[in-house]
Amino acid sequence: MTQSESQMKREILEIPEAVERLLSLGGANIVQAADxxxxxxxxxxxxxxxGSSDHACTYLKYASELLLQRPMASxxxxxxxxxxxxxxxxxxxxxxxxxxxxxxxxxxxTRSLAEAGSYAVAITNNDESRLAKVSNATLPIHAGPELxxxxxxxxxxxxxxxxxxxAEWKHDEALKAALFSLPEFLSQATSCDWxxxxxxxxGRPLYTLGRGPSWAISNEAALKFKETCLIQAESYSSxxxxxxxxxxxxxxxxxxxxxxxxxxETSVAGxxxxxxxxxxxxxxxxxxxxxxxVLPHVRTGHWLTDPIAAIVSFYGMVDQVAANRGINPDxxxxxxxxxxTV
Amino acid sequence: MTQSESQMKREILEIPEAVERLLSLGGANIVQAADxxxxxxxxxxxxxxxGSSDHACTYLKYASELLLQRPMASxxxxxxxxxxxxxxxxxxxxxxxxxxxxxxxxxxxTRSLAEAGSYAVAITNNDESRLAKVSNATLPIHAGPELxxxxxxxxxxxxxxxxxxxAEWKHDEALKAALFSLPEFLSQATSCDWxxxxxxxxGRPLYTLGRGPSWAISNEAALKFKETCLIQAESYSSxxxxxxxxxxxxxxxxxxxxxxxxxxETSVAGxxxxxxxxxxxxxxxxxxxxxxxVLPHVRTGHWLTDPIAAIVSFYGMVDQVAANRGINPDxxxxxxxxxxTV
Numbered sequence: 001m002t003q004s005e006s007q008m009k010r011e012i013l014e015i016p017e018a019v020e021r022l023l024s025l026g027g028a029n030i031v032q033a034a035d036x037x038x039x040x041x042x043x044x045x046x047x048x049x050x051g052s053s054d055h056a057c058t059y060l061k062y063a064s065e066l067l068l069q070r071p072m073a074s075x076x077x078x079x080x081x082x083x084x085x086x087x088x089x090x091x092x093x094x095x096x097x098x099x100x101x102x103x104x105x106x107x108x109x110t111r112s113l114a115e116a117g118s119y120a121v122a123i124t125n126n127d128e129s130r131l132a133k134v135s136n137a138t139l140p141i142h143a144g145p146e147l148x149x150x151x152x153x154x155x156x157x158x159x160x161x162x163x164x165x166x167a168e169w170k171h172d173e174a175l176k177a178a179l180f181s182l183p184e185f186l187s188q189a190t191s192c193d194w195x196x197x198x199x200x201x202x203g204r205p206l207y208t209l210g211r212g213p214s215w216a217i218s219n220e221a222a223l224k225f226k227e228t229c230l231i232q233a234e235s236y237s238s239x240x241x242x243x244x245x246x247x248x249x250x251x252x253x254x255x256x257x258x259x260x261x262x263x264x265e266t267s268v269a270g271x272x273x274x275x276x277x278x279x280x281x282x283x284x285x286x287x288x289x290x291x292x293x294v295l296p297h298v299r300t301g302h303w304l305t306d307p308i309a310a311i312v313s314f315y316g317m318v319d320q321v322a323a324n325r326g327i328n329p330d331x332x333x334x335x336x337x338x339x340x341t342v
Numbered sequence: 343m344t345q346s347e348s349q350m351k352r353e354i355l356e357i358p359e360a361v362e363r364l365l366s367l368g369g370a371n372i373v374q375a376a377d378x379x380x381x382x383x384x385x386x387x388x389x390x391x392x393g394s395s396d397h398a399c400t401y402l403k404y405a406s407e408l409l410l411q412r413p414m415a416s417x418x419x420x421x422x423x424x425x426x427x428x429x430x431x432x433x434x435x436x437x438x439x440x441x442x443x444x445x446x447x448x449x450x451x452t453r454s455l456a457e458a459g460s461y462a463v464a465i466t467n468n469d470e471s472r473l474a475k476v477s478n479a480t481l482p483i484h485a486g487p488e489l490x491x492x493x494x495x496x497x498x499x500x501x502x503x504x505x506x507x508x509a510e511w512k513h514d515e516a517l518k519a520a521l522f523s524l525p526e527f528l529s530q531a532t533s534c535d536w537x538x539x540x541x542x543x544x545g546r547p548l549y550t551l552g553r554g555p556s557w558a559i560s561n562e563a564a565l566k567f568k569e570t571c572l573i574q575a576e577s578y579s580s581x582x583x584x585x586x587x588x589x590x591x592x593x594x595x596x597x598x599x600x601x602x603x604x605x606x607e608t609s610v611a612g613x614x615x616x617x618x619x620x621x622x623x624x625x626x627x628x629x630x631x632x633x634x635x636v637l638p639h640v641r642t643g644h645w646l647t648d649p650i651a652a653i654v655s656f657y658g659m660v661d662q663v664a665a666n667r668g669i670n671p672d673x674x675x676x677x678x679x680x681x682x683t684v
Contacts, residue, residue, distance in 0.1 A: 051585030073415030205574045227586040232547045243393035244569040246676045334588045
């Protein structure tokens, strides 16, 4: 009997093509938004999102801080939708990420910030959505229809649209070139075999770790384990994990660690080895580890895009873990595609 | 054989007295810092911290946003210590929280922000620490020695020092009055009996939930379950949990929910009942639930201080859960009192 391919798996395999489409079609909106924002010269940025989209924002937070030296605050939609507060935010930029662009709390928070003087940038798969309508600029992610409940190609394209916007803002030609070379690398990433790691993720609770932009990827991986495999994975910064959470690490505890070729790689590899020495089963996307297991990983030629290749390889694995556990990742328990929160 | 009282338990019982001391001794520094900051009129704030101290910062983020309408960005120390970036942050305020005031990454990030023009406020138990020396203002928390590895009274006093600072900044007399009446309420909170909930927290993974300031408390509770009970508790916003994490909730799954008497209480109670309907064992600090179990809770007369009473009651319970599991909460596995991160 052949295992039928999941919708999620099909969409994972579509990622390189979706990114190609974004790179072909997305330029005009991104250049315009970057020009506008450069003129504002905002001292800080804000992000508004939930779920996978919020992990994309965490990635963009590190990119904003590391590339443009501008802090980005993640603002909870409840500040407006529940507590009724309009934040003071004149001369700031607000980045709102939502595949559907329809969740009431995301729309309401973005509208409040735009009315208070923030330049609102919507990153969405629906440029006719309510979110697009309340924003100053819309960056469509051109992902095409995403039918699987678990976001994969929209997560990747949301990050790339946001990174491209920041690269245009900074006139960072190296990052732009790296983004334009991504489809080929992401295609390679879909072929990385994480089967050994998949075998170790057998249902026990586990940790995913990363640092900087790779921590955002770790957040996304932990969510995917929960929603598609019913495994309680929890994400930590590889620094933060040593401030308490390390206590629960026991013999055989599975740990999945994301690291790109950036300034954090050595330190992250050190934590991987430290956890392996405590008896954990550690798998890491870096060759710098000595005791932990090295996962096959693609290097993209730019430290800020490496984690994107890693999440694509991860998606393939998490689909496999779900299959190993006899779970259909396309129908996560208790979930719908669009979660409308107030 | 009588069970000997843990050091952690002794320090939990000292919380009302420590708060009393802070309220008696802390005023001058706080008023001065508030005067300075009011003159700057910063468009945004930043926080720098790790572990429990970072959860205190999440509390202060909501307080800053809800009271003063000013966004607060949590900035990762790695931005400076690992990636070597000095953020642009002129005319901002940076709040750094650290019991010891000694962790190199917290000190380095704070120094970088202060040098870039941010007004740095250190909330610390050691006003001679390196953190205090690189900051523009120091707000000593007057907690007295904390010997237990797991922070309890320093977490509570850090939040109170920060809230008091924000209340002075805003000249919010109602909040100041609420803070000054806290010791009596916190003393009541140490007597709330959460024994039934403690019995349900038997080692299985669980969720802690909250929204707004209570979400910060939920973060702290999840960390304490891990470090003192070796239970993998994970914290979510009660809104965020419905965007994926809800998938793993199965029959008997324990959930602990924090809610104060604020604008989020009804919505949080709704999530509590929704999870109870899915078969979870839900315990909540609100009487608005219909299906979930109500935990004994103290109301403090101000929505922004209720969650502080809840964490004090929680600390008593988590000590009990550790004892039920035969774990000494004073010697968490793999941990030291001061975690020095780079």
